[in-house]
Amino acid sequence: MNNEEEQILTHCLYFTASRFARNITKLAEQTFNAGDIAPSYLYMIMIVKFHPGITQKELCHKLSIAPSTSTRFIDKLEKLKLVTRKADGKQTLISLTEEGEEVYHQFRVSLKELYSNYSKVLGSEFSSDLSKMLHEASNKLERES
Amino acid sequence: MNNEEEQILTHCLYFTASRFARNITKLAEQTFNAGDIAPSYLYMIMIVKFHPGITQKELCHKLSIAPSTSTRFIDKLEKLKLVTRKADGKQTLISLTEEGEEVYHQFRVSLKELYSNYSKVLGSEFSSDLSKMLHEASNKLERES
């Protein structure tokens, strides 16, 4: 790889982050393939688990997704009877159903497997550092916009 | 945020990486909005710039995208007259046109602006470290699969 390319490829966060997201998503899909729920739904379920009655808006913020995307996610999870919507004025409050709670508990197990899969390849400390940095960076970017 | 949630949210690379990718993609779209070419196409153009005559398969690897996605990207770039396809047996070789080269040069300028936008928020050294880690991590994950 020549110098200029190396420079750009390793320095542009947009490139490195989107590529990495595709790779780790693939790994997550392979690891979670038990149920037919995609990893992104599990992400949402997890947030709701820790914030029963969370508003949709807040959910969007925590996941960094657009409102329209959250509507569609919730539609799907509601159809699967994993979450409930409760209208509250302008807002909609989201909570887990019993079944949702159960899915969450199964998911905790798969999560451990996912950790171990990527830690084998990336190293445990490296993974942990990277994850923390990404978390922090998202919070900063969200705050700005 | 309670402890268990904090644990999961900051430790799961799948969550942190996909969220961050959405955030940085949004920033990239805002920064590059000059032309009507989305950032992901610029990423491809950049790779081709440094590897004239690269095979489609190799391009998929470098971008971590599926072959079908590369076909569609190239279709679009070819229609815009930014790249050319050259059949070579089973393979297809991709190169930039003159116009493609020109787009690349404009893009270099936007890239600098993008760097500066996120460095302001994340810090210059932090951004650089994060980017290198992501680059390295993708290479490791790709090698495994």
Place this chain on the structure above:
DNA sequence: CACCTTCATTTGCATATACAAATATAGAGG
């Protein structure tokens, strides 16, 4: 050379995700 296998690319189809416009509700000011 006909056939089989292997590999690269393309096509058909499905899902994730976004933006912009539409809708619904809340709350302020008359």
Place this chain on the structure above:
DNA sequence: CCTCTATATTTGTATATGCAAATGAAGGTG
């Protein structure tokens, strides 16, 4: 209590992206 404005959600529509099946080309083996 009506109207206006601000805000939350939903709907319409478009694009990105993937998987699996189809296609096409290479190279080996009889």
